[in-house]
Amino acid sequence: MSDSPLVTILDDEPAIRAMLTQALEEAGFRTMSFSRATEFEAALKTTTPDVCLVDLSLPDRDGLTLVHRLALEQGATVIIISGRAQVQDRVTGLELGADDYIIKPFDPAEVVARIRARLRKPTPAQLSGETARFNGWTAHFDRYLLIDDTDRETPFSHAEGEVLRLFLERPKRLISRAMMQEMLGGAAGESFDRAMDVRISRLRTKLREDPKNPRLIKTIYGAGYIFLGDVSWR
Template identity: 60%
Template sequence: MTQQAEAAPLIAIVDDEPDVIAVLRAALEAVGFRVQGFATARAFETAAQRIAPAVCLIDLGLPDTDGLALVYKVAQEQGAAVMIVSGRGGVQDKIAGLELGADDYIVKPFDPAEVVARIRVLLRRSERSAAAGRRRRAGFAGWEADFDTFQLSAPDGEAIRLSRAEGEMLRLFLETPNRLLSRAQIQDGIGGAAGDGFDRAIDVRVSRLRTKLRDDPKNPTLIRTIYGAGYIFVGDVNWLA
């Protein structure tokens, strides 16, 4: 393997359909990505820490576990972006996947070129963040957020883990305090897909973020809803690094 090939981003595919893995592997390797395929969640989890994928493509219909459970685990524990690739195309399925931490959702049957394009969007977003030298730690209202590890430190010292998607949303709010953001602006700011169900997924993610910030959903003081317009993060932010 050449040094260039070793440096190429690794894409992990978790799907029990060999034909799906084969099609995706061909499309991804054709444009220079490295690929590893796994037929079960257990096989992927055994290898995940060792291979450190940049993006994980996860099917929801896995033989040994609910794919949504794997999405949640990867989103909480891994630094990889997560894209669901599933035959379940309903709005509620999309919302469930995105609220559990997926960065994107694509429905089978799919055009392999679209999957490649969406993976590139996820990777470009990460590269832009690194290249821009975005600040990594912020303090607000007694809280501290570390965006290298996507971990919150509560005012009482409790450590709270954020998914990648939750962390990106919080970072966006902290970078634009006291400014109204529409759902479209939030979606554009955190990347991923758009369309049917994704606006509602933004609402679900805000709700989950409020829960982790202990922000009363009936009377939120940090992330306020501006009905018909979007959300606004209220407060002072102190960037620490």
């Protein structure tokens, strides 16, 4: 169906592309597959995917650099699929804006399930036109921008926007790890916890928070987080 979500697959292994294409199309998704980053980036000029599956080991481009640009500019959900299984690789990918990280080898059914989980909730781009003001900041979820009271602009990624919106919609309320997992999707466990730690750390940096004594995003050890700002929406 033409209105089915479009998933792009960027991987230089033909067998991986074929396996994912078959599994995703059988699940009702549209797909486009690419073996090189240059082909993929050319397609993005005329195509807007809902989800981008990106391998890190590409023959013509550093996959992590591509993930970072996609997260900041494209607005699609970005899921890394990689044979790099080290914790630091996963953390780096999430720091650069990926929404999820799947390690090879994998079950195609898991990829389908992860994609469906990400697409079940509205993204900041789908909530176009909404902005939130808080403590001298304005968050534009349609443009992925934070603007301070001097009009200085700071971009944020799709993944960071999900967490920021979760906080801004529930100011001065405890948000537990379990609630974050339920609202944002993803498999519970160490990888999810690390992903949230990374995104919250990056948001604090962009909001120029003192990491030792943040004013807005407070950690309640053993319980979760509280956003202490005064928020208004328009």
